[in-house]
Amino acid sequence: MTSRQYPDQESEERVVHRATGTDTTERSTQSTTAVDLSTVSGLNIPVTSAIYIIASIRATYVGVHVGFFVDGLKLNSTVVRVPTTAFAGSASFSGMIMWHISPRSANYLRNGVFHGASGANSSPVLGPLGFVTADAPNATITSISIQAKVGDAGNTVYIKDVYVFERTAT
Numbered sequence: 001m002t003s004r005q006y007p008d009q010e011s012e013e014r015v016v017h018r019a020t021g022t023d024t025t026e027r028s029t030q031s032t033t034a035v036d037l038s039t040v041s042g043l044n045i046p047v048t049s050a051i052y053i054i055a056s057i058r059a060t061y062v063g064v065h066v067g068f069f070v071d072g073l074k075l076n077s078t079v080v081r082v083p084t085t086a087f088a089g090s091a092s093f094s095g096m097i098m099w100h101i102s103p104r105s106a107n108y109l110r111n112g113v114f115h116g117a118s119g120a121n122s123s124p125v126l127g128p129l130g131f132v133t134a135d136a137p138n139a140t141i142t143s144i145s146i147q148a149k150v151g152d153a154g155n156t157v158y159i160k161d162v163y164v165f166e167r168t169a170t
Contacts, residue, residue: 018166020045021144026160034072034083034147038162041143050167051101055146057118058094059087061155068157070097071114071129072147076139080112080131083147093118097146101136109135 021040029035038055045051059068067086074080087093095118102111114129144164148157 018168019163020166021164023162024160026158028156028158029148029150030153030156031149032151032153034069034079034149036074036145037070037148037157038159039143039145040162040164043142043144043164045141045164045166047104047138047140048168050103051099051141051144052165052167053097053099053101053144053146053162054165055097055162056094056160057087057097057116057158058092058160059118059150059155059157060092061152067151068148068155069150070146070148070157070159071116072149073099073112073114073131074143074145074147075101075141076137076143078135078137079133079147080110080136081114081129081133081147083149084132085129086151087116087118095119104136104138106138109138112136 021043023038023040027038029037057070069083069086071085072081072083097116100113110131112131146159150157
């Protein structure tokens with residue numbers, strides 16, 4: 001927990017990051033169409049809270065190297081971004097991805113930002129990317145899925161250590 005006291009305020013504002021769900025199992029796909037690679041369920045994140053998601057990723061390739069796509073996101077049953085932007089390079093790599101989602105309300109439902117970084121030889125950083133497929137649900141978030149695919153079925157993308165944090169100010 002971090003807190004900050006402003007000199008002209010009588011109260012102290014506290015920003016709390018609370019881990020609300022995890023998936024620490026390594027999962028992989030060789031699918032060339034989008035799949036739910038990792039799902040964290042049993043969440044109870046209200047519309048008034050921000051959400052922060054981090055995950056470790058890696059990829060291996062055997063055949064044609066045409067990219068690894070791990071920027072897909074599903075909130076509850078709504079796909080807000082299909083995996084469309086590739087990590088590229090000429091070798092296998094590892095890295096991480098992050099999603100930041102601000103509180104949701106009417107007219108503020110495409111409010112997510114994706115960033116990714118890898119040790120790839122080219123395109124080592126992705127983002128910022130946003131919700132382009134659909135609006136986020138204006139409702140309590142109960143599950144979050146990271147979607148992924150590969151550009152060639154001989155390649156494999158992996159995800160592990162997915163952490164979902166709820167961020168609130170008190």
